[in-house]
Amino acid sequence: xANSSSSSRHQFLAQLDEGLDACRLDGxxxxxxxxxxxxxxxxxxxxxVVDGKEVIVNxxxxxxxxxxxxxxxxxxxxxxxxxxxxxCTLRSVDVRRLAAEQGLxxxxxARKARYSALEQIAxxxxxxxICVAHHRDDQAETVLANLLRGSGVSGLRGMxxxxxxxxxxxxxxxxxSISHETVLGYLEDIGQGFxxxxxxxxxxxxxxRIRNKxxxxxxxxxxxxxxxxxxxxxxxxxxxxxxxxxxxxxxMKVVIKYQDKSTVRIDCxxxxxxxxxxxxxxxxxxxxxxxxxxxxxxxxAWDRLASLTVDVGAVTLPGKIYARRREQLLVISRSV
Numbered sequence: 111x112a113n114s115s116s117s118s119r120h121q122f123l124a125q126l127d128e129g130l131d132a133c134r135l136d137g138x139x140x141x142x143x144x145x146x147x148x149x150x151x152x153x154x155x156x157x158x159v160v161d162g163k164e165v166i167v168n169x170x171x172x173x174x175x176x177x178x179x180x181x182x183x184x185x186x187x188x189x190x191x192x193x194x195x196x197x198c199t200l201r202s203v204d205v206r207r208l209a210a211e212q213g214l215x216x217x218x219x220a221r222k223a224r225y226s227a228l229e230q231i232a233x234x235x236x237x238x239x240i241c242v243a244h245h246r247d248d249q250a251e252t253v254l255a256n257l258l259r260g261s262g263v264s265g266l267r268g269m270x271x272x273x274x275x276x277x278x279x280x281x282x283x284x285x286x287s288i289s290h291e292t293v294l295g296y297l298e299d300i301g302q303g304f305x306x307x308x309x310x311x312x313x314x315x316x317x318x319r320i321r322n323k324x325x326x327x328x329x330x331x332x333x334x335x336x337x338x339x340x341x342x343x344x345x346x347x348x349x350x351x352x353x354x355x356x357x358x359x360x361x362m363k364v365v366i367k368y369q370d371k372s373t374v375r376i377d378c379x380x381x382x383x384x385x386x387x388x389x390x391x392x393x394x395x396x397x398x399x400x401x402x403x404x405x406x407x408x409x410x411a412w413d414r415l416a417s418l419t420v421d422v423g424a425v426t427l428p429g430k431i432y433a434r435r436r437e438q439l440l441v442i443s444r445s446v
Contacts, residue, residue: 118295122151122288127159129284133239133272138166139282140237142228143191143198145171145183145305148243150190151293152285154302156241157194170231170240172224173202176216176309183305199235201227212446213430217315218405225275232279239280244269247290250340251320258320260409263354263387264394266347268340289337354391361392367439374400376440381419389416402444403429415442 141156143149156167171187173180184200191198203226209219228240244252249268256265272282285293297304313319328336361384368375374396381389390412397404406428414425415433424434430445 118292119299122292122296123155123159125288125292126152126155126284129271129287130156130159130163130165133282133284135239135241135282135284136164137238138168138236139239139241140228140232140235141167141169141241142224142243143169143171143187144307145187145190146243146307147297147304148245148248148285148290148293150302150304151297152241152243153190153194153196154300155296157196167196168235168237169196169198170228171198171200172227173200174205174220174223175202176205176220177307183307186305197235199231201231203227212403214403215405217317218403221405222401222403225281229275229279238278239282240275241282241284243285244283245285245288245290245293246341247321247325247337249286249344250337251317251325253340253344254325255317255320259405261407262390262409262412263347264351264391266343267351268344268347270348351391354388355395357388358392358395361388362395365392366396369399371400372446373441373443376419376442377438378419378435378440379438384419386413386416389419396442400444402431 141149141153143153153167153169156165160167169187169191171184173184184202188198188200203223205216205220205223208214208223209216212219212222214222225240231237232240253266253268256268259265269283269286271284271286272280275281309315310318311322313322325336333339361380365377365380366374367377376396381392393412393415394404397407411427415427417423418425418433418435418440422435422437424432426432431442432445433440433442435441
């Protein structure tokens, strides 16, 4: 890794290097670069720390078509990649149309479209991993948002540093231990500019209100170390959920009798006697495997679903999903 007299630069690169090792990153990787400070820092930092590692860097930029100047972001990222000598793929997605067709909120539709496009690009460019620039402050916001939504213990673990999207592609987050302040310090030290998304200041969006209003208030009035506290909670919840996940994976082999893109059929004879938290965790895993929307699923929604493993009945869930239990079979289906 490059030597530097700058403490901000050294700190950022050291933490990024550790994050890459923790993510077990090797081979060709695809960096999701929006043009914002975080993803630009990831790109510039990766080019410094991969020296000596078996890692090749590619870039993808996804235009969500939600802002009038989004095409300018695409051109800016493409120009930066040309300057750095990094292959870059640009892709546009129609988020509003996806939201309308699938009954999703704009944020959820944007996330789904973005990750779908990134995975397609990764496969087409033979990349084994997609790197995204979520950092420590993002992790704290995620934990708090999940807590407020009532998502349970699984939500408290926040974002994982690595998860498998498919047999061929992983999603990795090498910057989860790095603060946004450190990111900005690094960019200032190397004289690197970035794009600013003005919608991040729009507090109509729940995530923006948490970032711009709630966390600052918690920091100022209750706990100056609130970000650290939330990230420690995420680590503890992750350790607990790893134990539960191993139980769930074994259980799924027994109880799932049929599964395709829109339908899952589950035998409830075993689940009726299974710990309720494990049952909810099993449904979390089913939703993730099916790539069904989870953001609108509160703890109450997961618990209503889990109740169907004990008693017959039916429930309508967010994302046009319907679950019905008859005798010992629970059928969960999604209208497309």
